[in-house]
Amino acid sequence: MAAGYPAGNDFACDLRGGCFPTAVWSPDGTQLAVAWVTRKTEIIPASGSGTPRILENGVLLSQVSDWSRDGRTLVANQQNSGTGMDVLTLDTSGMQPPTPILHSQFDEMLPQLSPDGRWLAYISNQSGRFELYVVPFPGLNGRWQVSSSGISPEVPSTVAWSRDGKQLYTRDTTGALTVVDVQTQGGEFHAGVPRQIFSPPGGVSGFDTAPDGRILALVPVEAEMSPPITLVMNWDAELIKK
Numbered sequence: 001m002a003a004g005y006p007a008g009n010d011f012a013c014d015l016r017g018g019c020f021p022t023a024v025w026s027p028d029g030t031q032l033a034v035a036w037v038t039r040k041t042e043i044i045p046a047s048g049s050g051t052p053r054i055l056e057n058g059v060l061l062s063q064v065s066d067w068s069r070d071g072r073t074l075v076a077n078q079q080n081s082g083t084g085m086d087v088l089t090l091d092t093s094g095m096q097p098p099t100p101i102l103h104s105q106f107d108e109m110l111p112q113l114s115p116d117g118r119w120l121a122y123i124s125n126q127s128g129r130f131e132l133y134v135v136p137f138p139g140l141n142g143r144w145q146v147s148s149s150g151i152s153p154e155v156p157s158t159v160a161w162s163r164d165g166k167q168l169y170t171r172d173t174t175g176a177l178t179v180v181d182v183q184t185q186g187g188e189f190h191a192g193v194p195r196q197i198f199s200p201p202g203g204v205s206g207f208d209t210a211p212d213g214r215i216l217a218l219v220p221v222e223a224e225m226s227p228p229i230t231l232v233m234n235w236d237a238e239l240i241k242k
Contacts, residue, residue, distance in 0.1 A: 027069050061077065069115070110123055149194070
């Protein structure tokens with residue numbers, strides 16, 4: 001799961017001038033890849049000890065979205081003036097230059113690798129509104145549109161695979177959590193019809209899937225209703241009557 005942008009107009013910054021960070025866990029959970037809008041991507045020990053390693057092959061990223069299961073590749077978004085939001089891969093060794101993989105005239109956002117690393121899900125507005133798409137990875141030979149009723153492009157976590165790779169979770173334009181069953185056979189990808197499974201008041205703010213199949217969801221906290229206050233006038237007169 002990628003940690004997304006802070007809510008509202010607040011910016012998260014550190015003492016070294018880095019602002020607006022996003023982060024993803026390494027497959028073994030020992031490291032975090034952190035992308036800063038204002039400086040190069042860093043690999044940080046999850047323990048909090050040690051020195052962050054700067055990826056010198058890095059570029060300024062809009063968001064880091066996923067880390068391949070073999071630990072070698074980061075999948076991220078970069079904002080470009082001519083093509084909008086694009087998807088690229090970044091070698092975690094820092095030895096290879098970034099590789100653009102989705103860079104059309106439309107926005108391609110929030111890429112997520114399937115658990116087996118063979119498919120890449122992302123959202124794009126190429127149809128006029130944001131929808132969910134899947135392409136083979138890394139070959140990109142073919143493309144399948146998975147949704148048809150619109151997808152919310154808000155971060156964090158608009159796309160997530162189930163841990164067995166048989167379902168894709170998204171957030172529709174109403175903020176409801178949806179799921180679609182998927183099947184892969186060779187180089188073919190098949191998707192069912194998306195269906196809503198969770199629609200709390202205010203919608204889902206973010207979500208991820210857990211190894212045991214559960215779904216972790218962020219939902220807005222409803223303001224607690226204060227109990228009514230009863231004001232009794234002339235209460236002493238009532239006592240005298242008794």
